[in-house]
Amino acid sequence: xxxxxxxxxxxxxxxxxxxxxxxxxxxxxxxxxxxxxxxxxxxxxxxxxxxxxxxxxxxxxxxxxxxxxxxxxxxxxxxxxxxxxxxxxxxxxxxxxxxxxxxxxxxxxxxxxxxxxxxxxxxxxxxxxxxxxxxxxxxxxxxxxxxxxxxxxxxxxxxxxxxxxxxxxxxxxxxxxxxxxxxxxxxxxxxxxxxxxxxxxxxxxxxxxxxxxxxxxxxxxxxxxxxxxxxxxxxxxxx
Numbered sequence: 111x112x113x114x115x116x117x118x119x120x121x122x123x124x125x126x127x128x129x130x131x132x133x134x135x136x137x138x139x140x141x142x143x144x145x146x147x148x149x150x151x152x153x154x155x156x157x158x159x160x161x162x163x164x165x166x167x168x169x170x171x172x173x174x175x176x177x178x179x180x181x182x183x184x185x186x187x188x189x190x191x192x193x194x195x196x197x198x199x200x201x202x203x204x205x206x207x208x209x210x211x212x213x214x215x216x217x218x219x220x221x222x223x224x225x226x227x228x229x230x231x232x233x234x235x236x237x238x239x240x241x242x243x244x245x246x247x248x249x250x251x252x253x254x255x256x257x258x259x260x261x262x263x264x265x266x267x268x269x270x271x272x273x274x275x276x277x278x279x280x281x282x283x284x285x286x287x288x289x290x291x292x293x294x295x296x297x298x299x300x301x302x303x304x305x306x307x308x309x310x311x312x313x314x315x316x317x318x319x320x321x322x323x324x325x326x327x328x329x330x331x332x333x334x335x336x337x338x339x340x341x342x343x344x345x346x347x348x349x
Contacts, residue, residue: 113210113244113306114275117220117235118122119259123251125201125279127314128307129219132247134325135334142213144172147204148238149189149221149228151181160219163328167314167321172213176205196229203241220246224263236270246275247306247333249280250297254289262301268302274308283311286346295347305339306330 116132118125133143133284145168150159158166161173177197179188189196202218209216220226220235224246227234239246246267250260260277267274283290298304307329313321329335 112214113206113216113218113242114217114248115220115235115239115242115244115268116249117224117246117263118257118280119223119251119263119331121222123249124309125219125249125276126163127309128247128249128280129160129168129217130164130314130321131309131325131328131335132305132333133164133171133217133323134217135288135329136215137169137171138322138326139334142172142212143168143170144209144213145175146202146206146209146218147173147175148177148205148218148235149197150175150178151183151185151188151221153178154180157205163314164217164219165317167317167324168325172209174205174209176201184226185221186229190230196233198229198231199233199235199237199241202228202235202238206238206242206244216247219243221255223259223264223289224248229271229325235267236272239272240270245275246305247275248277248301250277250291250301251306252279252282252293253287257296257300260297264301264303274301274303277301277335278306278329279308280309281313291346294343303322304330305342306333307335308342
C-alpha cells in the first residue's frame with residue numbers, strides 16, 4: 111500500500127486532473143485506489159467536488175472528502191467564516207492511513223499550494239505528509255512565473271525533510287509560448303526533482319473513455335505511466 115500527497119504551486123494548476131490521471135493509470139494496472147480530499151472549498155452541498163471529479167474521470171476509485179466549506183477561500187478561512195470545524199493534519203493523516211489499509215494506492219489531494227492553512231494553528235498539507243511519511247508530487251503550471259513558485263515549493267519540502275517525487279505540468283498548452291518551452295528544461299532544475307508528466311490543456315474535458323485510455327501516456331513510469339521525460343524535453347525545449 112502506498113500513499114502519495116499531491117499538491118500544487120498554487121490554485122488552478124491542474125491538481126485534480128493530475129490526481130485523476132494518476133488514479134486512472136493505477137486502476138488500469140489493476141490497483142485499488144482511494145482519493146482523499148481533506149478540505150473542499152467553494153462547493154455547495156450536493157455539488158460534485160474534486161474527489162467526485164477524480165472518480166468520474168478515473169473510474170473505480172474510492173472518493174472521500176473530509177470537510178466542505180462553501181466559500182472559495184483557504185480552508186482555515188473558509189471554515190472560520192462558515193462557523194465549521196477545521197480539518198487538522200492529524201485527521202488527514204488518520205483518514206489516509208485507514209484508506210491505505212484497504213487500498214493499494216491512496217492519493218491525498220491538497221487545496222491550493224503546499225502551505226495553505228487547514229486550521230488557525232497553521233496546520234498544512236505538508237504537516238499531513240510528514241505525519242504519513244508520504245512522498246509529495248508537485249503540480250506546476252507551464253508558463254511564466256512557474257519557476258519561482260516551483261522552486262519555493264521544492265525548497266520548503268526539503269527544509270521539512272519531505273520527499274519530493276517530482277513535478278507534473280498540469281496543463282501543457284496546445285501552442286506553448288517561449289516561457290513554457292524554456293521551462294521544460296528549467297523546472298526540474300529549480301525543483302530539484304525530475305519531470306514526471308505533462309497533461310495536455312483541457313484534459314479534464316475530454317470524454318471519460320478517452321481520458322482513461324490516455325492517462326498513462328501523460329505520466330512517467332514513477333507514477334505508473336509510460337511518458338518519456340527526456341523525449342518530451344528534447345521535442346519542446348527551445349523549439
